[in-house]
Amino acid sequence: MYRKLVVSAGCAALMAGLVAGCGTANNTTNSANTAVTSPATKNNTTVVKQGKNNLVVAPTNLVGTANLKRLTAIADKHPSDFTAQMNAAQSASTNGNTALAIEYFKRAVQANPKSGLALTALGNMYRERENQPKEAIPYYQKSIQVDPSYGWAYWQLAEAYLTLKETSQAKQVLEQGLKNVSKSDTAYADIQTTLAALNGSKSGSK
Numbered sequence: 001m002y003r004k005l006v007v008s009a010g011c012a013a014l015m016a017g018l019v020a021g022c023g024t025a026n027n028t029t030n031s032a033n034t035a036v037t038s039p040a041t042k043n044n045t046t047v048v049k050q051g052k053n054n055l056v057v058a059p060t061n062l063v064g065t066a067n068l069k070r071l072t073a074i075a076d077k078h079p080s081d082f083t084a085q086m087n088a089a090q091s092a093s094t095n096g097n098t099a100l101a102i103e104y105f106k107r108a109v110q111a112n113p114k115s116g117l118a119l120t121a122l123g124n125m126y127r128e129r130e131n132q133p134k135e136a137i138p139y140y141q142k143s144i145q146v147d148p149s150y151g152w153a154y155w156q157l158a159e160a161y162l163t164l165k166e167t168s169q170a171k172q173v174l175e176q177g178l179k180n181v182s183k184s185d186t187a188y189a190d191i192q193t194t195l196a197a198l199n200g201s202k203s204g205s206k
Contacts, residue, residue: 062091068100075104082111086118093121098129116147120156133160148180151187158194171198 061067068091075081075088089104105122112118123139126132140157143150154177161170174195181188 062087062094064095067091068095068097072100072104075107079107080111082108082115082118085111086121089118089121093125093129098125101125101129114146116143116150116153119143119146120150120153123153123156123160127156127160127163133163136160144176149182149185151177151181151185151191154181155187155191155194158191167198171195174198 062071068088071084071088071091075084078084085104085108089101089108092098092101092104102122102125105118105125108118109115109122119139120143123136123143125136126139127136137157137160140153140160143153144157147153154173158170158173158177161167161173174191177191178188178195181191
């Protein structure tokens, strides 16, 4: 098992003054014949500029045309390999090719329909890159359905609702997240902070 880093597309906070976390991690199974993304460290990461002001820190082995070509070739050769599809999708996302990232995240979901990680990442492509929060919502909802313990799905779904100015829906999702997500989950604090901000409270609890 290893920790898989999903490169988030935008991570812009949707409420003034609210700093929201956006790095997502989850356990996935390493399999043969795939390129494995190692945990990010200072020595093997690259800062990639996407758009005018968006900087993404990504594993170096995902960055660049050569890596994208290598990883998509592996994914194409092993269509049922979840890890290979995720690596190709993340490389496409890192290199700013949203359409290709969506294609490979969808392939990852086909390879592992119960991966909340892949479903959430797919939703992120629509919400953050394509500015289509309505298109993203079903993927976040499906992520929560298949993996209720995956915290970032709740936070991202709430952000989608906030973009659509559906605050009550966002609150309900965040409250659900606090009930289902472990306090040790990397998303728990952001779920708590976002809900507190929406409730006009400085604390994370009512």
